[in-house]
Structures are given as structure tokens and as C-alpha cells.
Amino acid sequence: MSNIFSTSRNESWWRRQDWVLTAAALALSFVGTLVIWAATRPRLMSQGVDPEAYLKRHVAVLIIGLLLGIFVARTRYSILRAYAPVLWVFSAISLLLVITPLGKDVNGVRAWFQLPGGFTLQPSEFAKLAIVIGMAIVLAETPHRDGIPGNREVIFSLGVAALPVALIMLQPDLGTVLVIGAVTLAVLSVSGVASRWLLGLGGGVVVAGWAMVQFGLLGEYQLNRLLVFLNPNIDPLDAGYNILQVRLAIGSGGLTGTGLFNGPQTNGRWVPEQQTDFIYSAVGEELGFIGGATIIILLLIVAWRAFKIAGETSDRFGKIAASGVAAWIAFQAFENIGMNLGIMPITGVPLPFISYGGSSIFAIWMAVGLLQNIKIKQSD
């Protein structure tokens, strides 16, 4: 195994990791575990099944996620880069398969593989990581002496993102596409590409979005969600219902919340699938403003440390990849919490570290591992 793992100063890698990052990420996972427990226990109890079923599965997933994170952090840089295309190809193939009948439909989005033991696999979560690493490799390997990628690299890197995005749009999972879009822009901008690329891409996204709505390329489900976002009262018992119940849950949390397991809105199952995309409403209700703000600040710390690692590393790949991870965590968190707070449309993206779901946890902890890897290498 010694050829896989980084051997330099092997004994001190543990100390050289970004401890603030690790602590913030662990704190988020800890709170997430508690909230998943609190959000699922009453429902499971009323169904007469094991009330800790979700908690147990989540803890198992989290342990695997942490191990994956350590694995990525310890894997030698060259190996990571060598295997990044494998990860990307694997993601692309699974994204292709997931839209076939092999995949599983949830709320009109076909984004999951059903695994034994109640587990599911969501390839688009891994695709984010694959795209960050893939784009970073392409953009970092520029032949130009000033280190700024040329048009060829930019187009190639966009291709790295475009294929998975196209497949994800077929699911269709608009939220993940938005996150990948933000990540792509962040990666490109940090790689130093000419501003015209950034402006052009930004403009292209706006035009594409307008065209999708205009020419009916959005599914009815997506369109409804957007309309309901603009006015939740138009449909209080269907799509808008979720938004209203989520707002009631968060709003009634007050400063300190009702305490874990004590949220009537959560215990009454007024918010559907609360352990996944709407987990923040359980945080808001049961832990109040103090808990909700703590989560936002912890996520900001994680993103901040990622940016710090990006800023401090001299390695071009590391700089670009760390920025991509930072943008990913930050934007996905903003998208998720924003929709819970009613300032972003409802799109199905998980809240990093907090939401229940194996793929998300694996991908995010692997991303943390990547950040630590970059940090440790820089400290060599």
C-alpha cells in the first residue's frame, strides 16, 4: 500500500491537516446526526418500526464517509490525479444508467439506485467531485508559461463538466445542475481564464435558463416548483404546501427552538422527507436561531478554510480543486438553506454534512479529504 499513500513525513500528516476544517466538518456531521435522529424517530415510532433505523444507517454511512475522507487525504497526489479520470468515467456511466429503468424515481426525479438494506446511491453527488477534480486536472495542465489556461484547455474542461450535466438534466435534477454550474464558474475563474469566458458562460447560463422556461424544456414539476417559489399560496396543498410547512416549522423555532425531539411541526410530519432536503427546517424548529445560525457559520468556516487552502497552496491543481470544493460546499449550502428559508426555489440538493443520504455524505467527506490532502502536501 505504501505506493498509494503519501509517504513523506508520514508520521506527522495527522498534525499537519487543517484542524479547524476538520473540527467544523465533524461538528456539522455531529449536529446532522442528532437532527436526523430527531426528525425521523417520531415517524418511525408511529409506523411501529425501529425508531432508530435512520440513525443507525446514517451512523454507518458517516463512518464509511470518514474512512473515505481519510483515504482521500492520505492518497498520494499522483495517484489521485491518475485515478480522477476513472472516477469521472464511473460517474458518467452511472449517471447514464440511473436514467434507465435501473434507476429509482423520487418526486419525478430519477437520480438514485436502490441498494440492499435501505441504502440508495446517487451518482450525481460523486459527479460533482469528479467534475471538480477533472476540471482542475485539465486546467492545471496548461502549456502556457504564465499558467493561464488557453482556449483549448477551457473548452476541454467545460466538456468534462458538460457531459455529466447533460445526463443530470435528463433526470432531471435542476438543483445539482445549478450547483455544478456555480462550481464550474468558480473553478474557471480561479484557474485564471480570460474574463470573457466567465462573462460569456454567465450570460449563457442566463439565456439557457430563460430558453428552458420559455420553450417548455422544464418539466411540469420543475416549473411548478418555480411558480410556487414565487408565490407559495397558489397551491397550499401540493407543491406550495411543503414550502409553507417548512416556513412554519422554521419560523416557530424562535431563538432557542423547541429542543430536539420536541418540535411539533417536525413530530407531526408536516414537512415531508424532512431528513433529506428539508433537514434545515428541523434544525430551525428544534434548535432555533441559535442552532440554525451555528450551522450557517460552521458551513461558512468550512468554505472559508477551503478558500484558505486554495489561497495558500502553490500547486495549481490544488488551488483550482480546493476552490471548486469551496464553491461547491458554499453554493450547495446556500441553495439548500435558501430554499428552506424561502429565498431560493425548491430544488433537490442536500445540505452538506447534515442531510441524510449516503452518496452526499461520502462525496462531501471525500471532498474534505481532498482539501486536507492539498493542505498536507503544501505543508511538506
Add this chain to the structure above:
Amino acid sequence: MSFVDHSYSRLVILRVLVFSLFVALLGRLFVMQIVNGEEFKNQAADARFRSVVIPATRGVVLDQAGRTLIGNRRAMVVSVSLTDIEALGDRGKTVIKKLAPLIGIPVDELTAKLSVCGEKGAAKPPLCWNGSRFQPIPVAKDLALDVAVRIKERQHEFPGVIASMQTVRVFPEPLDVNLAHVLGYIGPVSDKELAERAGTDDELQSTDLVGRSGLERFYDAQLRGNPGVTTYAIDRTMAIIGKVSETAPTSGSYLVLGIDAAVQKVTEVELKKAINRARNQGFAGTSGAAVVMDVTNGQVVAMASYPTYDPRIWLDGVTAAEYKRLTDDAANSPLVSRAIQGLFAPASTFKVVTTAAAYRAKIPMGSTLYPCPSSIDIGNRKMTNHESRAYGNISVRRAIEVSCNTVFYKLGYDMWLRDGGNDPTKPQDFIEKMALKFGLGKKTGIDLPSEASGRVGGRAFKTSQYEQYKDVWCFRAKEGYPSVAKTDPARAAYLKLLAQENCTDGGKWRGGDAANLSIGQGDTSVTPLQMAVLYSAIANGGKLYQPRVVKAIVSPDGKTVKATKPKLKGKVYISPSLREYLLTSLRGVITDGTGKTPFANWPQGRLEVAAKTGSGENGDKDPTSWFASFAPADNPRYAVVMMVEQGGTGALTSGPGVRKIYEALYGIKGEKLKPKQAVIRNSRPAIKLPKVKSDGSVEAIDETKRIDQVIKNLYGLN
């Protein structure tokens, strides 16, 4: 610029961007939870709590001695919890199928009963449930105990089915009293009432029963008590997930009436007998009423109305056939209480008012004699001496005793002349004003709903009538009655003449009108209760009490007792000499006048009765029989008024009934006074109230059992 410079500046931009996004999240979170938190909290609570109402036990109604007039009974009621059975795999189909034969109703009907009105697919009212779906729905009442036992024993086979004892209303009818018009009845609340009282302190629940008439209606708020409310938290599937709060119901208050069941029994029996007497004399005797009142405070001691009905028919919801029978013309509206809603000309009983007015007008009375011919001419009308005959020259006192109309015509006419006759200048209208002072023409304010106000047919009324109809009269005066003329030209000509007269002079207060008013005829109408209040006022020296049925309201634990204070509605100045004059005259009615026949051999020396008869002219119909009285004349306690519609004379029809009531009140046997035979203890309403104990049981006042036996012996009751 190199890669490093570029990436550095862009990293800064990215960090600023991310930082602002997170600050925006924090700001939004702050607004939602801290700024608008309360509002969200309330909204959320509305959405996830449901209240279940536990009805309060309705208050008990007692007579003045403590006999239960309206009570409650425990009945085995089977209810079904909709939320429980709907949670079952087959949504309760098996349970319904099993329960239906057990409680003896078809499966379809039971299914219909278990639908919530207004929900999709629900049965139509009254089959569907008008309450909350979280409230157990009662599906069967008064089941045999073994049904309940079977449900309880095999509860696992009947999930969501509850067999429990609940209270339902009963009329124990002590001493066989009916008292239907006073007690009233209850019925399910209407949507309108629900809407009207929503949000007020007296909010109703859709499952409530509310008073529909009588005391049940007037004292509904006191009798209803406060329902208990249990609030449950529910989840989005509407399943109950926990209890949030619970308040126990408080029972309604006890009403202690001034009415005494024993006196009431006598009054009801005597009223019925008077009706029969009228019919035996060949009169129609269509309806009647009798009121016994305590003149010292306005407490009603007994109040009866004929025809009556069985109050129990309302208990399980009146059937269509029963309701038709009650409202049928042939039944002569038994739901109407003649005592407070029936309006009749007071006839000669009104002469006390005319006498008081004449006294006020300083018309010479005392020894002044007036001619009492069989008729006199007033204006162009010949006015006769209906129930009386010619007596020669007599005093006003004697005219009261023998009820000579012609003397009173003269008194009324003289007062009219003093007011200026046909050309009045500042008319005094002594009779009209006196009648109003005695409370006629307006409600007495008794604590019963739907009282009639009646009217004083004086100058003011005639003017208002004229204002209302003159356009029609004057139109007819010009145009005549062409449609009538086709078939009956003579009648048409007469009607046209009448219209012409009315058009020009219809508003004029004529001498004939004044004469008619003086004997309580014409447009004047009164309720028997108003006459009881009026005679009470004469008896007590002019005090016009607001009549009261309820004597005290006692809290369900018996601790708080709110006694009704006598309320003076008005005072008529009756000078000692007028009082003496009236008393002498009214006593004379019994000893030497129209009341002598019914009060033959009356021990006036032991119990002096003052009275006035009346026989109201009623167009083509038989006259209204009146007998208004009070006793003992020197220290009055009771006023007793009886009226029989189309009953003939006051003396022959109502008089004997009033006599019997006094006999019962004072225990008069033959010419002897036997206080032990009185149907009310010490012959007067008790000062002491029956005692309501903390467990809700009632201790009657002393000697109630003995008196019950007196009544039972009197009427051969068991």
C-alpha cells in the same frame, strides 16, 4: 498578469461572494425566527392542533320546594371514534359491519352516521355528523347494558368503539305537572347561531344542544355550563399524536324557580276544568291560561296554558308527524303559551284602571250615583250593558261589583268630554295613561322568551293606525270596491261609506272609543300575565314588579347562590283613599257582585278575596272569560288570574277555578281553614331555597313530602 495574480484576485471575489450569501442566509433566518417568529408559531399551531369538546352536563331546574322539573339521566351511549377506525386497514368496514347489528341499525345507516357533514362523500344532514371529526360520534343511545358489556369485553374486536354513560335530559314531571310552556325544550344548534356567536364569550359548538323555548332558552347560557376542551396535536395524516391541553367541563347552574309544582298542579287541573266548564255551557272554550303570582315580589308561583303538549317529545328529536300535529290548526297551536303570548281584550277586569283614571281625573265618585241603564247612546252609537243588566242609580263601587258597563261608559265619556270631546285641546287621556302606567301595552319583562306586548287601544294607537291606513282608506273612499260590487253591491256601498268616514275622521278619538276603552274593549289587548301584574300592583299599593319565574341560580357545586332580587318596573300612585275604594269594591265583587256565585259560601272572614270578573266581547265568537283576583285583601300575598278564550262569563267559567286555587293555597275545606291541607307550606312561597349539595343532589325544603301526599290525595295520584 500571471496565474497567481489572477487566481488571487478571483479567490478574493469568490470569498466576498460566499461571505455575502451566508450573511444573507443569517439575515433571513433572523427575520423568520426572531422578527416574525411569533406569527409563524401561531400559524403553525392553528394547523396542527385540533380540539375535542366534552359537553357539559346541563343545569337542573327545580321548583321552589326542590322538586326536579328538568333533570338529567345517565344513558348508555355508543360512540365511534372516526380517527381510530379510519386508521384501520379497511378503514373500519369490518368494525361497522360488526357493530351495526349489535346496536340494531342497518350497516348503511351506520356508515352514513359516521360521515362528517360537509366532507367529500358525506351523507346529508341530519344523518351525517355535525361535529368535529376528532370527536367520538354518538351512534346509538339507551342501549341495554349487555351491549355495552359485549363491546367492552371484546374491545379488540371493536377498536374505536366507545360505550359510555352520558347524560340526557329528562322531565320527571313531579306530581304530574306539565309546565311545558315554562320549561321549554332544547334542540341542536343551527348553523346561523353558530356563526352569530362565533368568537364571542358564549361561543357554541356544533354538537351543542341549545334552549329552543321557555326557560331552556331564556337561561340557556346559565344552564349550558362550559364544555370541556381537550386539544390534541395531530400530524399531517390527521392522526392524533399527543394531548396538548385539557380543561374539564363545568356543569350548568341549577335554576330554582318561584313556581311550586303543587300549586302548578292545582292550577293546571283547574284550568282544564274551566275549559271543560266552558264547553259544557256550550261555549267553544278554545284556549286558556292561569297565572298565580306573589304580589310582594313578582315571583310567578304557577303558570299554565291550555292547550299544552308533552315536553318529552323533543328529547329524541321531534318527528315530522309529531311536529305536524303540534302546529296543526285543529290542535290550536299548543306550542303558544297563552299566559304570556295570548292577547285578549281585558274587558271588565280593566274597570279598575278606569276607576283609578277617573279618580285621578277627579270625577266625583264615593257617594255620587250614576244611572245604570241597559244601554246608553254615545255619539251615534247605542252602547249596551253586555254581561250586566239595568241597576238603576248606583255608585261606581257598586258598578264595579255588578260590572255595570253603562256607568263606566259614562265615566269614560265624561273624561273624554273634559279633554275637549271631538275638538281636543291638550287631552289628558286619563284612562290611556293609567293603563300604560299599569304596564299594559308593553312587555312585562318576565324571564321567558317571546312575550307579547299587547296594546292600549287609546288615542295614540288610533292616530298611528290612521297614519298607517289613511292612504288606503282615502283611495277606497274615492274608488269604492269595484270587485266587491260585482257580487254584493250593497256591501260595497257600505264599505265605501266606511272608507269615506275613515278617510276624513279615521284618526279621531271619538266618544264611543273612549267609552269602549273604559270597559276594556275596542283595540285594547292584554296577556293574562299582564293582568296578573296589574292586579298585583293594585294589591301591593301600586308596585309594578317585573314578573320572575326563576328565584335563584345556584352553582353546580351548590356553593354560589344568586337569588333573583325583586325588580320594580314601575310604580303607580294609588292614594290610600283610592286603594280603600278599590279594595272595598273588589271585595264586594266576591260578597255581593259578579263573583258571588263562584265564591258562594266562601269563608271571606278567614281569607278575604278581592276580584273582578270579565267577559270580553269577541265579535261573532263566544266571549272571553276572565277572573282576576288577589288575596288576602287586607295583606295581599297572591294574585290569581284565569282566562278562558271563548269561555263565556268570568263568573261561571273561570271564577270556580280561581276559587279552587285559593282553596288549595290556603287549605280551605268547606268553610274551614286547614293550613295542613294547603298545597304550599305555610301558604306562602318559601324564603329558604332547596339545598344543592356538593355532589349535585338536592335537599327539598321542609314538609315537601307531606305536601306531595296532600296533592296525591287530592287528585288520586300514585
